[in-house]
Amino acid sequence: MATLSTVPPLVFATSTSRPFPPHQTHRNKPTTTTTNSLKNCKTIDELKLFHHSLAKQGLDNDVSAITKLVARSCELGTRESLTFARKLFDFSHGSRFMYNSLIRGYASSGLCEEALLLFLRMMIDGVSPDKYTFPFGLSACAKRRAARDGVQIHGLVVKMDYAKDLFVQNSLVHFYSECGELVCARKVFDEMPLRNVVSWTSMICGYGRRGYAKEAVDLFFEMMSSEDVRPNSVTMVCVISACAKLEDLEICEKVYAFVSSSGVEVNDVMVSALVDMYMKCNDNDTAKQLFQQYGARNLDLCNAMASNYVRQGLTKEALSVLSVMMDSGVKPDRISMLSAIASCSVLKNVLLGKSCHGYVLRNGFESWDNVCNALIDMYMKCQKQETAFKIFDWMLNKTVVTWNTIVAGYIENGDVDAAWETFRTMPEKNIVSWNTMIGGLVQESLFEEAIEVFRSMQSQEGVDAEGVTVMSIASACGHLGALDLAKWIYYYVEKKGIQLDVRLGTSLVDMFSRCGDPETAMSIFDSLANRDVSAWTAAIRAMALSGNAEQAIELFDEMIEQGLKPDGVVFVGALTACSHGGLVQQGKEIFESMQKVHGVCPEEVHYGCMVDLLGRAGLLEEAMQLIKSMPLEPNDVIWNSLLGACRVQGNVEMAAYAAEKIQVLAPERTGSYVLLSNVYASAGRWNDMAKVRLSMKEKGLRKPPGTSLIQIRGKTHEFTSGDESHPEMPKIEAMLDEISELGHVPDLSNVLMDVDEQEKRFMLSRHSEKLAMAFGLISSNKGTTVRIVKNLRVCSDCHSFAKLVSKMYNREIILRDNNRFHFISQGKCSCNDLW
DNA sequence: CTAGGGTTAG
Structure with missing residues (x-):
């Protein structure tokens, strides 16, 4: 190792105890010594000492020396070094170079407002910006998403005739992409007479980051085929991260094949991106291979692996990656801790969670709000609310995420009231807040309330729903069996252009089938691309519920033909179809094939289906x-x-x-x-x-009391057995009397109370589904279908009552009970009187 | 001078 005396300038990089070797105080060679020594200054203290020595030499007014010192301070990029640079700047006559250095320093260390203010002051001071100033300023605007400022700078660029500069153009592309103005970015890009690798990379990255992953990948291949520009490692990282978002293994492999053959240098950042890409496609084997190949000692790579393991629910693996990393002497950073804490949260391991908390405090990570949010989440999920609130109260800059974490924590613990109170009073809401609250209400079976919140979200707050929101609402709607609402939801999805992917499509299929509209359910199913087993299951269930057993079995066979591997859930659907349709032989065959042909082990529920099937037959x-x-x-x-x-x-x-x-x-x-x-x-x-x-x-x-729901003109009416509180009760009673005069003979065996016959007759006539039916008849137009949802199995007396009504009033009655649908028309029911 | 991965809430 070199000693201090042999290599004097290195003294600043390695030690602050002997700041200046004596020979450097000579005045005869100031410029060379300053330049060499400055490059080796790596801390603010070294810079200050350097400044001190300049003063000693009487060089603290030397414009060239001070300019270089300011530049170096800006390069360091810490808050302190920037403050130091600013002081020197304020005391001196700011040259354009000095302005540029400071604006760049501010922008690159995230002090974007400072950067833009200085940009402004520069012009007020009569120093005109140059081709270096614009990229720095635009970079600040990009970081802060300061669209207005950026557009003004663009105007200035044009006015001052810098629009032909390649670097300025590249910065404009970057700025517009980051602000989500991809059309503007593309316009600048398209109008460029010459593009270099940064131009292409900026555009590709812009598409990828704003959710246009497909466009990003396409543009990459366009670049490869049409231009005389070769990608570098930064380009590759952008393309790889776009591929990760596509979650399309085929394209990923194509890109990886390119990486291996192109000779582009594979650096750490690229390996992390590649590992992330493969894990997002759930190809963990390839990811692990890369991990082995490029070393487990890479902090960022381990972080990428850990966070993906957490996302996949493989929390034990996440923790193991981090612990292997620590064993090899790499210290976890705050991003590692996010994965570690999230794992504790899922595992409900409060002990490990606490030790993570300790590590956070020892390393000063508690100043990062996302670390605190993760801790709050962990303590809430581990039912340590007091600790969670201590952190919450301590936090200085709570974000909307912090509040959402609290709401989600309450819901996780089943405390809907507290969740609602927090939700109602939180200072700021975003779409996730709404999704959390609505999802929580649905989870607690508070379907009406969920729909109410969904309505106020649009009407009062003007917030647009996402696919996830609609999935919750579709589930609520399905439970209520509210067909009109279901139709409206479907319309909403189309009108708002919400992407109808398989998951959303499946929940809509389920919704319509539970609302007794199998036709619409099937038409949505037919329109779905890339159907997975869940989607097929929803379609099979739709057919099974509506009594179309043969079609359900056809769908099941079709699914197998298409090469999908059936799971336990889809067998429940198929067997239920057989059971409801009385298809004994098919049911037996399907049950037999589960283990033998498809390797799916029958569980209790499948035996239950078979018992049901055999018993009914x-x-x-x-x-x-x-x-x-x-x-x-x-x-x-x-x-x-x-x-x-x-x-x-x-x-x-x-x-x-x-x-x-x-x-x-x-x-x-x-x-x-x-x-x-x-x-x-x-x-x-x-x-x-x-x-x-x-x-x-x-x-x-x-x-439990029998309860029936019916929707009339968008409003849900709930009837409970024997309850006479509905405002239209007199009319409902008159209707019931009218029907009983048509010849309905009550089946008194359905009354399980120890009361006299007259009382039994009365109680029977007040069953919730009868009340709902009568109300449906009087409050809807002649000939329209009456749809009722009951919480229990429909009783046989109500069943024959409904058949009579369907015939005498020429109405279709669709009655859903807790087991199946009854499509009743002209005195006949789709269940063939077996249920 | 301009471009980059891994980041908490559903």
Whole structure:
């Protein structure tokens, strides 16, 4: 190693204890010594000492020396060095070069307002900007997205005749792209007579960063084919990051093949971008290969891997990447900590989370608001709200993300009221705030409220929804079965030009099928490109729910033909279709094929479907055999299927057996008691029925009240069994009386109360679906369809009541219960009276 | 002088 005495100028880079070797105080060679020494100044203290020595030499008024010192201070780019440079600048006669140095320093260290103010002062001072000033100024505007300032500078560029300068043009392209004005950027780009690699890179990057990944990649290939310009590593990084956003492995591989063959130098930044690209395409193997090849000691590369692992939900892998990195002696930075804290949040590992918090504090990362937000998120998700709020209160610059984190945290813990209160009072909202709140309400089954919030988002705040927003709202709408709203949502998506990708499309298919409009559901499904298994499942479910079992099975076969690998969920759809349609043979075949052909292990729910299928077809013994032969322990869902089948088939003994099993496995499940008492009632075994009722009472179980929903002119009306509070009640009662005079014979076995016959008749006539039906008849136009959604299974009396109504009033009635749809018209129901 | 990856909330 060189000693201090042999290489004097190095003294500033390595030590501040002996700032100046004695021979440099000689006045005869000031310029060379200053230039050489300045280049080696790497801290503000060294610069100040340097200035001190200039003063000693009487050189502190030397314009050339001070200019160079200012330039070097600006290059360092720290707040302190910039302040120091500014002081020197203010004391001296600012040359154009000095202005440029400072504007550049401000811009590159993020003090963009300062940069622009100085730009302005420069002109006021009568120093005209030159071809160097414009790129610096535009760069500041780009960073701050200061569109207005940038446009003014553009005007100045034209006026002062700098518009032909290549560097200025490149800066304009960059500025316009960063501000999202891609049309303007492209205009400048297109009008350039000569373009260099930076011009192309700026344009490509502009497209990529503003969400036009496809255009970015296309432009790259255009550059390759049409121009005499070769890409460099910066160009490649831009293209690679655009590919990452495309999530299209084929294009990624094409680009990677290019990288390997082009001879472009592969640097650290590029490897990070490549790893990120492969992981965004979920090709972790290739990413790991690159990781091995280029070294795990690269902090940025590890950060890219960790953050992607977190995104994929592989939190353990994320933590392991970081710990391997630490083992090799690389210290995690604040970006590493974001992944580490997020992992703790997902894993609900508050212990590790706390130690991350400690590391954050020891390294001063707590001044970064995104680190604090991650910590708040972690503590909220780990149910340490007090700690979360301590950080929240301590934070000086809370952003909208901070507030959103709190709202999401409350929702995660099921505290909708607190979430709402925070949401209502937070100082600023963005689309994520709305999505969080709406999604939370849907998650808590507060569908009406979710739709209400969605409405006020548009009407009062004028905020446009995103695909994610619509997916939540579609789910709420599907639960409510509100077809008019569903149609409006679909219209909204088209009108606002919201991209109808597979995920959104699937949720719309589901929505329409749950609203009893299978035709629209299928037309949306047909229009979808790149259908995945979930999309097919939604379509199959739509057909199954509406009683089109054959079509559902056709869809299932078509999906297999197209080479998609079925999962457990799609088998539920297919088997449900068979069950509802009475397709016993197909159902058996599909069930058999699950394991043998497709390698999908049947779960409880699939056995439940089979029990249901066999039971409905009257094959109760076979269903029982299947249960006994199960490799899994039969759960309450399976016994409930059997119980349901027993009710339909009137098998009292087996029903009692199944109900007994359920009461052991899931004592809180009220439905089984109700079903069993139904079975007894139908068989006329009133004593047994009374026993069931009594045991329910003893256990403090109550049948949840039947509730039916109906939408009339956009408003949801809710009817609860026996509830007479609806304002139109007199008219509804008159309607009910009118119908009963048409010859409806009540089936009193549906009343599970121990009351006299007259009382039973009355209670039966006040079932929620009857109230809703009567209300539907009186408040909608003749001939229109009446759509009702019920929370429980429809009772047999209401079912025959609906059939009568459909015939006598010439109305289609679409009744959705908690199990399936009943499309009722002209006295017939799509369920063939089996449900 | 101009262009670049990994960054918290749903």
